[in-house]
Amino acid sequence: MPKMLLAKLVKKEKLKEDIFKFSVEAPKIVNTSKQGNFIEIRVSENIEPFLRRPISIYNLDKEKGILEFIFQVKGKGTEILSKKEEGDLIDIIGPLGYGTFDYENYQNIAVIGGGIGVFPLYELSKNAKKDGKNVNIYLGFRNKNFVLLEEEFKAVSNKFILTTDDGTYSEKGFAIDFLKKDVEEGKIDAIYACGPLPMLKAVRSFAIEKDIPCQISLEERMGCGLGACLGCAVKTANSPKDAPEYMHVCKAGPVFEAKEVEI
Ligand SMILES: Cc1cc2nc3c(=O)[nH]c(=O)nc-3n(C[C@H](O)[C@H](O)[C@H](O)COP(=O)(O)OP(=O)(O)OC[C@H]3O[C@@H](n4cnc5c(N)ncnc54)[C@H](O)[C@@H]3O)c2cc1C
Ligand code: FES
Known part of the structure; x- marks a missing residue:
């Protein structure tokens, strides 16, 4: 089950002019996260921007309960996020994502x-x-x-x-x-x-x-992140042309078997 919590920003690094790496304390999310999962961040307590922003999990330190993510400043949401400082609390839901990267069967x-x-x-x-x-x-x-x-x-x-x-x-x-x-x-x-x-x-x-x-x-596709819009619809491969079927990236993904989806 995804957890909603306020995670303390313990380390902020600037990797490029517009790219930041954040390390946050979130043991409850770290414990249940898998490779390929993402989190959703509410960047501000104000009404705008209302929607949470999806960001991938970059690294998990399971021993210390630290989650790391890296983001590029694109618009208003990520701009506000980039202004957070060490010690600030960040409103996060995670882990999210049904599909995860599975490598067990391959060498x-x-x-x-x-x-x-x-x-x-x-x-x-x-x-x-x-x-x-x-x-x-x-x-x-x-x-x-x-x-x-x-x-x-x-x-x-x-x-x-x-x-x-x-x-x-x-x-x-x-x-x-x-x-x-x-x-x-x-x-x-x-x-x-x-x-x-x-x-x-x-x-x-x-x-x-x-x-x-x-x-x-499939990270490029997302809207509400809650299964409530069609912002993240991706066509199911080989579905009938006259009645195409879709999956939601936010619910079924973001990781998919390549042959399952049409992109
Ligand atoms: C599952 C998932 C994982 C993601 N992981 C990361 C990550 O680890 N690091 C990271 O930097 N970004 C990631 N993104 C993209 C990130 O969510 C968007 O860049 C962010 O939401 C933009 O918010 P904003 O308010 O700054 O920009 P907005 O004002 O919402 O948009 C500004 C510009 O960014 C574009 N944009 C918005 N969303 C995306 C998107 N999903 N992909 C590409 N362009 C977009 C818009 O078209 C617009 O041109 C991920 C997206 C998804 C769906
Ligand atoms: S982003 Fe709205 S349904 Fe997936």
């Missing part, structure tokens, strides 16, 4: 992410590495200035590839091309992805074509 896993979509992939990679899996990580960024969390992901990987679209840092090109090569060589049993929609679409099509188990986290 050689590929974790692929792009841009600010890499955040929910860290807890997954960390746990999989700890459980003795062979963790291959492929992260793609637009250019050198957008690169994030390189050392953190490297530390929880067996193989680590970082790409920039323009080659201003590390490998030039798209992360998926490096993943494809490893899949073609039979080195990967399952794929886990989160990132911009074009990347997710490409990963999904490739996984289906190669018949490789693949889970994707």
